[in-house]
Amino acid sequence: MPDTPRTVAGLPIGHDGIEGQRPTQEDSFEVCEFKTADGRDALLALVADGIGGRNAGERASQVAKEVIPAFVRQATPSASEIPVALAGAFAEANRRIYEEAEADPNRKGMGTTCTAVAVIGRRLYLAHVGDSRAYLVRGRRIRQLSIDHTVAEEALQQGRLWEEVRNHPNRGVIKRYLGITPTMEVDTRYRLEDDPRSRAYEDSTAKPLALEDGDSLLLCSDGLSDVLSDAQIAGNVRRRPAQQAATALVQAARKADAQDNVTAVAIDLPGARKGIAIPPWARWAGLALVILAVVVAALAAFLPKRPPETPTPVPTAIATAPALPVPVTEPPGISTRTPMPTVRPSGRTAPAPATTEAAPGALEATSTPVATFTPVPRLPTHTFTPTPTATQWWTPTPTATWIEEWRPSGPTTPVPPSPTTPVPPTTPVPPTTPVPPTTPVPPTTPVPPTTPVPPTTPVPPTTPTPP
Numbered sequence: 001m002p003d004t005p006r007t008v009a010g011l012p013i014g015h016d017g018i019e020g021q022r023p024t025q026e027d028s029f030e031v032c033e034f035k036t037a038d039g040r041d042a043l044l045a046l047v048a049d050g051i052g053g054r055n056a057g058e059r060a061s062q063v064a065k066e067v068i069p070a071f072v073r074q075a076t077p078s079a080s081e082i083p084v085a086l087a088g089a090f091a092e093a094n095r096r097i098y099e100e101a102e103a104d105p106n107r108k109g110m111g112t113t114c115t116a117v118a119v120i121g122r123r124l125y126l127a128h129v130g131d132s133r134a135y136l137v138r139g140r141r142i143r144q145l146s147i148d149h150t151v152a153e154e155a156l157q158q159g160r161l162w163e164e165v166r167n168h169p170n171r172g173v174i175k176r177y178l179g180i181t182p183t184m185e186v187d188t189r190y191r192l193e194d195d196p197r198s199r200a201y202e203d204s205t206a207k208p209l210a211l212e213d214g215d216s217l218l219l220c221s222d223g224l225s226d227v228l229s230d231a232q233i234a235g236n237v238r239r240r241p242a243q244q245a246a247t248a249l250v251q252a253a254r255k256a257d258a259q260d261n262v263t264a265v266a267i268d269l270p271g272a273r274k275g276i277a278i279p280p281w282a283r284w285a286g287l288a289l290v291i292l293a294v295v296v297a298a299l300a301a302f303l304p305k306r307p308p309e310t311p312t313p314v315p316t317a318i319a320t321a322p323a324l325p326v327p328v329t330e331p332p333g334i335s336t337r338t339p340m341p342t343v344r345p346s347g348r349t350a351p352a353p354a355t356t357e358a359a360p361g362a363l364e365a366t367s368t369p370v371a372t373f374t375p376v377p378r379l380p381t382h383t384f385t386p387t388p389t390a391t392q393w394w395t396p397t398p399t400a401t402w403i404e405e406w407r408p409s410g411p412t413t414p415v416p417p418s419p420t421t422p423v424p425p426t427t428p429v430p431p432t433t434p435v436p437p438t439t440p441v442p443p444t445t446p447v448p449p450t451t452p453v454p455p456t457t458p459v460p461p462t463t464p465t466p467p
Helices: 056-075 081-103 151-157 230-239 242-256 281-303
Strands: 004-008 011-019 027-035 041-051 112-122 122-130 133-138 140-144 189-191 201-203 216-220 262-268 335-336 362-364 400-410
Touching: 011 027, 011 041, 011 201, 011 242, 027 262, 041 056, 041 216, 041 230, 041 262, 056 081, 056 112, 056 216, 112 133, 112 216, 122 400, 133 230, 140 230, 189 216, 216 230, 216 242, 230 281, 335 362
Parallel strands: none
Antiparallel strands: 004 011, 011 262, 027 041, 041 112, 112 122, 133 140, 133 216, 189 201, 216 262, 335 400, 362 400
8 A cells, every 4th residue: 555645647546455365366456547639638447356266367367457558558549439448458358368268278267357447537437347346436325336247136137136136146156257258248337326226327438427526436346345335335435535445445344354355446536525424413413402502592692681799798807916914903811823833954843942031010921832832923823734855754743723821920820720610400490380261251232223313403594683
């Protein structure tokens, strides 16, 4: 396979092939350019599949590859004479193969299939014998242009159903190929419909096939068409440029365990847009997404819009000065304090300083400490817990609390505890005498109704006094 795309007569081409399970490669192909009588560039491509044991099939396909292009170049036909030149080239190749087979007993019965196309401008001419094939890929459609010369195809032409012949043991037997007889009829027809069982044909000698921009052509041996379906062939040719398509088809045939030799030649016409084919379901899915987007946009345009939200202010922390400690006023007479032990560098507790005699009239402190410390004025309550270190060997003394009682100074005399007089037990209160129940009050006698007062006699009016 070449590393770079190849162009012949202005058309990109690609080719590839493998031996398959055969010990030798009996397929041959050729793609070349020739000039017409009026000086126009034309393309000639062919695929040949040899028939015969030992090296006979390989030699037969090689003769067809050499003779047919040389004959067409030498003929220098005009555009209308290309079908005649192709038919003459096939006849010459048939004669040469037949004569070599007759001259060498080891090559007795050798032959080859051959499918050739000539493209000039947008017109295609076809010449064909055997079961190698020519395909036209147009858009998503594929059409088998050539007509197989096999037992199965003849049965279909006679009206047999495909279900009757597809499993026939002789369905692949070739009925026509180069070298079988001294003379041979070349088939120049091509199919007009995509259905391979269709019997609608056109002769390229009278009316060449009209090609369109973007069309692709494929020539292949039966080693490829026997293991790949038309849909697989079309998918590879449609998505890839010519060289990549030929390579992909051959690799696909290898993965399908092709038994025969496999050869593929691909040709792209100008305007061919190669890319990943989008399946129908993906197109419908894309259309549904577009419709959904339009509906959502319409709803968003007609629905009332929410007012913009006012951002919630974030409270700002205000630093305040720490509160100063409030001095505690101790009541006269008694004070509760927590002494702070004095610790020397070695970690031991320092002894309390000597007590000096207080002056007369001064207050003296009487305390019962657990340990001797120098009292240090502190807050009312404090707990001292020393932090242990790696070199600390002493055990901290538990926190001590003193209750100091201040008195006038003088000789320190311990105050004897005053004896407490026991409180005599209280005399129990005797139970109260229950109150006897009260006598019920008798009901009162109802008061009789009063006699109504008779109405008073009206006083007659007084006689006015005369003046």
